[in-house]
Amino acid sequence: AQSVTQLGSHVSVSEGALVLLRCNYSSSVPPYLFWYVQYPNQGLQLLLKYTSAATLVKGINGFEAEFKKSETSFHLTKPSAHMSDAAEYFCAVSGDTGNQFYFGTGTSLTVIP
Amino acid sequence: DTAVSQTPKYLVTQMGNDKSIKCEQNLGHDTMYWYKQDSKKFLKIMFSYNNKELIINETVPNRFSPKSPDKAHLNLHINSLELGDSAVYFCASSQAGLGRYNSPLHFGNGTRLTVT
Numbered sequence: 001a002q003s004v005t006q007l008g009s010h011v012s013v014s015e016g017a018l019v020l021l022r023c024n025y026s027s028s029v030p031p032y033l034f035w036y037v038q039y040p041n042q043g044l045q046l047l048l049k050y051t052s053a054a055t056l057v058k059g060i061n062g063f064e065a066e067f068k069k070s071e072t073s074f075h076l077t078k079p080s081a082h083m084s085d086a087a088e089y090f091c092a093v094s095g096d097t098g099n100q101f102y103f104g105t106g107t108s109l110t111v112i113p
Numbered sequence: 114d115t116a117v118s119q120t121p122k123y124l125v126t127q128m129g130n131d132k133s134i135k136c137e138q139n140l141g142h143d144t145m146y147w148y149k150q151d152s153k154k155f156l157k158i159m160f161s162y163n164n165k166e167l168i169i170n171e172t173v174p175n176r177f178s179p180k181s182p183d184k185a186h187l188n189l190h191i192n193s194l195e196l197g198d199s200a201v202y203f204c205a206s207s208q209a210g211l212g213r214y215n216s217p218l219h220f221g222n223g224t225r226l227t228v229t
Binding site (some may be wrong): 032034038041042043044045046049051088090092094103105108 | 117146153156158169209217218220221
């Protein structure tokens with residue numbers, strides 16, 4: 001069975017500050033991990049994905065995530081938050097059949113001017 | 114030009130009515146999904162089709178019936194709507210069915226269903 005846990009349903013940061021959104025996974029097979037962003041009244045958009053090619057993955061909008069097998073983590077970071085980063089962020093792991101995706105409960109990011 | 118499009122964007126209806134949501138993808142993907150997002154933003158898989166064949170059917174009331182006329186389309190029909198059906202329904206597609214387990218989901222913009 002596979003699952004992801006997102007610690008912190010709400011995160012607030014000041015504009016220009018570091019963004020850190022936490023995700024831990026559980027998987028009996030090498031996982032494929034994803035981060036998605038959802039802006040208000042929109043669908044989910046892929047930020048980045050981990051596919052075992054490199055442990056540090058760079059995504060769109062300046063976000064990156066590091067896969068740490070020893071910690072079963074895939075935390076999302078951005079060095080400097082922008083107001084436009086305010087959104088809901090979801091971590092996901094794909095199932096071992098590839099057809100099933102398991103989503104975390106989401107983290108709402110607020111950026112304070 | 115939209116990759117995954119679903120209609121309508123908003124749907125307001127009364128309890129007991131029957132409604133449908135349509136979804137189309139032009140990405141050439143072989144797998145399509147329906148997800149339900151509740152008021153707390155929790156995403157729950159409902160159904161998945163691979164090349165018109167149902168492969169995932171989570172615990173969903175049988176009032177919900179998906180139909181896939183071809184691999185580019187996946188519609189969702191809901192009978193006898195209830196208040197608890199109010200949510201945002203997302204269609205998505207991926208190439209995961211071809212064993213490309215790292216193939217991400219591509220989402221539509223959602224249909225906000227409100228049952229009164």
